[in-house]
Amino acid sequence: MFMVSDYVAPEAVILSAGAVFTIGYLITNQIVLRLMILLGTCLYTYYYFTAADTPLWEAIYTSMVMGTANLIGLGSLFWHRSNLAVPASHRDIYPLFEGLPPGDFRDLVKRARRHVLDERKQVTTEGVQPDKLYYVISGPIHITKRGERFTMPPNLFVGEVAYATHQTSAATTRLDAGSEVLEWDVAELRKRAQKNSRFALAIEAMITKDLALKVAFAVAPHSGDWNEDAANARSARA
Numbered sequence: 181m182f183m184v185s186d187y188v189a190p191e192a193v194i195l196s197a198g199a200v201f202t203i204g205y206l207i208t209n210q211i212v213l214r215l216m217i218l219l220g221t222c223l224y225t226y227y228y229f230t231a232a233d234t235p236l237w238e239a240i241y242t243s244m245v246m247g248t249a250n251l252i253g254l255g256s257l258f259w260h261r262s263n264l265a266v267p268a269s270h271r272d273i274y275p276l277f278e279g280l281p282p283g284d285f286r287d288l289v290k291r292a293r294r295h296v297l298d299e300r301k302q303v304t305t306e307g308v309q310p311d312k313l314y315y316v317i318s319g320p321i322h323i324t325k326r327g328e329r330f331t332m333p334p335n336l337f338v339g340e341v342a343y344a345t346h347q348t349s350a351a352t353t354r355l356d357a358g359s360e361v362l363e364w365d366v367a368e369l370r371k372r373a374q375k376n377s378r379f380a381l382a383i384e385a386m387i388t389k390d391l392a393l394k395v396a397f398a399v400a401p402h403s404g405d406w407n408e409d410a411a412n413a414r415s416a417r418a
Contacts, residue, residue, distance in 0.1 A: 190231045197223035214254045221247040259283065270294070273317055273362075276335050277386065284382035291372065292362040299357045304339050304349040311366050314338040319359025325351035334359070336394065340387045343369070 197220045204216030225243040228236040259265055260283030266274050270289045277285050292315075304310045306325065314337065321332040342349045343366055355361065373380035 190227055193223055193227045193230070197221075197227060211254065211257055214250055214257070218247060218250050218254070221250065276317070279389070280382060280386060284378065287376075287379055288382060288386075289362065291368060292364050294360070294362050296360045297355055297357055300354060301357075302352065302354045304342070304351065304353040306350065306352045307348050309346075309348045310339045310342050312339060313343050313364040313366055313369060314355075315362040316355065317360040317362065319356050319361075322354040322356070323351050324354075332394070337387060337390045339366075340390055344384070344387050 200216055200220035200223060204213050204220060207213045207216065221243050225240055225247070228239040228243065261281055263274075263282050265282035265286045267286055267289060270285075274282075274285055277288075280288070294317075297319075303312065303314050316334045316336055316338060318334050321334065321336060321338060323330055323332060338353050338355075339349065341347070369383065373383060
């Protein structure tokens, strides 16, 4: 009966497996790395079948367990990067979180309460540490800071500076009735961020981008409204 081992020396198999593992460890792309390790594991398993007259079952079983764990991790990576990970109830706003991988977006929004305000609401108070973090999906953001009043467009966070710095709010912020928001509990977010570094990095990336947008769209406070270019840019992103 034809057998590959009749044509491929076990020594060549083990050397190939070692080479594949070595190359894999030099690759930073997690998916390619795991694929290389999976290939190396298959070669090692084949070697354990052919290296001796009797298969080395303990080593084979160990390799199979390791390979299965690798496959689970590989599947998790594919899922994390797949748009299938985006919750159906939030797919309409995912484009607003440009650059955030689907898995990170899912982890972020599943901890949020999405709702429409039924009345005008003050969501932050200058000099007071907020216990909520908001993302305004629709509706203008009315801000009072050091006696000056101005308005910012939607699709921005509210309370993000206080969240990031653990300080009090730098401004008082009000949202109109009918505004749609995502609302997070600050304590819960911080607890999750402490346990999961990836989640913490995702929040940090979104806050950094949000602050950059606010600087880019900033206008003189006494102008009383955001400039037209800022509004148009935010609408285009939506």
